[in-house]
Amino acid sequence: MTEGRPSHILIVEDEPKLAAVLEAYLQLEGFVTTILNDGHQVMPFIRSTPPALMLLDLMLPGRSGMDICRELRQFSALPVIILTARIDEIDRLLGLEIGADDYVCKPFSPREVVARVKAILRRATPAAAAADGLPQGQPGSQGLQVDEQFHHALLDGKELKLTPLELRLLALLMKSPGRIFSRDYLLSHLYDDHRVVTDRTIDSHIKNLRRKLQGARPDSEPIASVYGVGYRLEI
Template sequence: MPVTSPAHVLIVEDEPKLAAVLADYLRVAGYIVTTLADGAQVIPFVRQTPPSLMLLDLMLPGRGGLDICRELRTFSELPVIILTARIDEIDRLLGLETGADDYVCKPFSPREVVARVKAILRRAGGANATASGAAASALQIDPQFHRVTLDGHELRLTPIEFRLLHLLHVSMGRILPRSFLLDNVYADHRVVTDRTIDSHIKNLRRKLQDVRPEGEIIVSVYGVGYKLEI
């Protein structure tokens, strides 16, 4: 049987104790770990030695995490989990411009971080070779004719449900904050609440589950928003 190398996780965190704890937990879980404390070192390191995933703090000496993430997305799809205490700004942090895949708020459990790392690497690994093609064939969205099929079955969606699914589909695997969905799903830009979006998501999930009962295609990220996983 072929032997696969352990995934390499890059921790970018300037709090030495926190970085050390995360590194210990990840090594016990079987990962190769590198830690950096200076934001200015990150992009050169990633270009020279691309890791499998990066845990990225926002407040760093040398260069901030947001700037790092934005530049990273100009040349790499490296999965990024943001480490942040800035909960009030999370919508902006996870907007499409930053390209972050997930976030964890401080203080957090190292076990939770390891679980998030495993989940994202599982998707990126099994999914890299087949996910984009398989997902594209499993879920077909035709904006011109307002037509959606899942696993060959046509879904009857309302205009709002269609726009929600389309927004999630074009950002497959990334978290879309509720504020982003609210701003983009209503053509007339009417004022609605988060609960309205949640209600539409609930109805959309039910229609998707009628075709594919197993698993959860639209995943909730508590306190932030939703992402699509086919």
């Protein structure tokens, strides 16, 4: 939570009992919450009242969580944790490919969800500080600039709208430009809780990050794939 102001968590879940349990646990930790139970309600709400983070069920009446996340990523880096009962690898991968920051499989412990929320907000909260006029880099300057403290990244003076996980991944690659980072290394340093995730998860995050870098510097290959080894930053 930001200092002096409770963080607003949007819970998008159509199972009333589950939504109520999540709300109770989050409010107990001092968060402000809103519950929506229909997919059509989500985008209008976010545009009018942007939350700090969204818990998003995939299976919703009206509109699916996948469609919501795809549209959201066209204009916002709002942190998203997907809630899903569909536990096969393909669905997990799709959730990450559309820009989700994390996922939790049902049934889950509400305490685990709260812990995931806190972990992501710890990395994402500095973005709000940057918006309030704290250091953000020098617009118009060339090259890549990443400020993890204020969750801010620029390429050639253009702001990169990165999710917390994407910014963390970019910061890892920037530690040694030109060095090849293995998938195992990136996985072990991206997830604090050392969960079991596959190499394809990293591939999805790299794909999203590469697309955003290329948006700021077209016709470039900012992240090179080294077949059978890993990735290296070439900026």
